[in-house]
Amino acid sequence: MGDDSPVISSAYPIIIKPAFDKVNQSVKEPKASDDVRDAFSKVESAYPGWTHDFLSQLIRAVELPVVSLNEPVLRLEASVENEGLRINRSDDIFQDLNKKSANLKRILSRIPDEITDRRTFLETIKEIASAIKKLLDCVHQVTEIIPSDSGRQTLEQRKKEFVKFSKRFSNTLKDFFKDGQANAVFYSANCLINQTNLIVQTVKEKCE
Template sequence: MTNETSAALLYGILPSIREICGKDQQAEKALIQTFLKAEKHAPGFSDDFMRSFHKQAETVPYPYEATILATSSQHLREFQLSNDSELASLIQSRADNLKKILSSIPRVIPDRPIFLQTIKDIASNIRMLLDALNQRIEINRQKSRASTDRLDMQKREFVRFSKRFSEALKEYFQDRCDERKRGVFREANRLLHQTNQVLNTLRHN
C-alpha cells in the first residue's frame, strides 16, 4: 500500500467500521477483511473510496490530504507497543507526540507564528524519537543482528522522510500557494506513516 492509501484505510475506513459495528465483532472482522482484500487486489482502492466521500461532503474545511492528516493522531491498536520496558513506553510516547503535532498542521498552518513554533516542536520530537530509537538499536545489537538491521533500516527511512518534509516546508515558505501547502500535507502524511512503520517494526522485532 502507498502511504496515502495506508492513511485512508487506517484513519478513515477502519475506525469507521469499528464505530459502526460496535460490539458485533464478527461483522467488524468481515468488513475489515473485505477492505483489506480489496486494497490488496486493487491498490489505491481505499484512497479512491475516501476521496469520493470527501468530494461529496457538503462542508469540507480542509483539502483531502489535510483531512487525512488531521485524523491521523488516533490511537490505533495496530501501532501500540507493549509496555514491557521503560524504553518501549518512551518510544511510544515520543512517537504519539510526534503524530499528534503533525496532525495539527492543517489547523495551525494559516497562523504563521504558531506554525513556526509547530515546526520547531516537530523537529524537537523527531530528534527525541531518534535518540530513543538509537538506544533501542544499541540494545538490539547485543541480541540479534537481524533485528538490529531491520530497525536500523526503518530508522533510515524515517530520517529520509523527515528530510522530505523539511524540503516541503522550505518550498512552502518560498511560495505559499495552495499546491505548496498540499505538498506540506502530503509529506507530513508520509512522515507520520513512517512513524507508524517504526512502531510496527518494533512490535514485530
C-alpha cells in the same frame, strides 16, 4: 504507491475502520457491517493502497468538494487510536518509544489548524524538529537492544528512511514559505507519520 504515498497506508485504519466501528454501535445486526469491514481489511492487506484509491474515486464520482485526502487524514491521525501501532512490552525504553512516536504524530496533526498563522506555525515547526530528534534518539537506544543482527539492520534501514523523509519535510516547509502550497505540507507530514508507523511496526515485529 509505496513509501511516497503515506495517505494510502493510513486510509483504512484512520477512516474506514473507525467508520465501521461507529456503524456497529447503532445497528441491531452488526455482523453485516463486520463482513464488509473485514473485506476492506483483506483487500487492503493484499493490495496496499486500495482503500485510498477507492475513497479517491468515490469522492470524484459524487463530486464532493474535497480535492485531496491529505488534509483530513492528517487531522485524524491524533484522534484515532490504533492498537496495532503500539508496542506492548512494558520496558521503559519501549514505552518511551510509544510516547515519542505518538507525540510526533500529534504535533504533525495540528498542522492544518496552524499553518495559516505564521507565528504559531513557526513555533510548531520547532516542536516538530525537537520531537523528531527525541524519537531518533529513542530509536537508537532500541536498536542497541534488539537481539538479532537482521533485526538491528532492519530498524537501521527504517531509521535511515525516516531521516530521509524528515529532510523532505524540511524542504517542503521551505517551499511552502515561498509558494504557499499547503497541500504539499500535508502530504509530506503524512509521509513522516507513515515512516514513524513503520518504525513502531518494525520494533513490534523484532521485539515482541
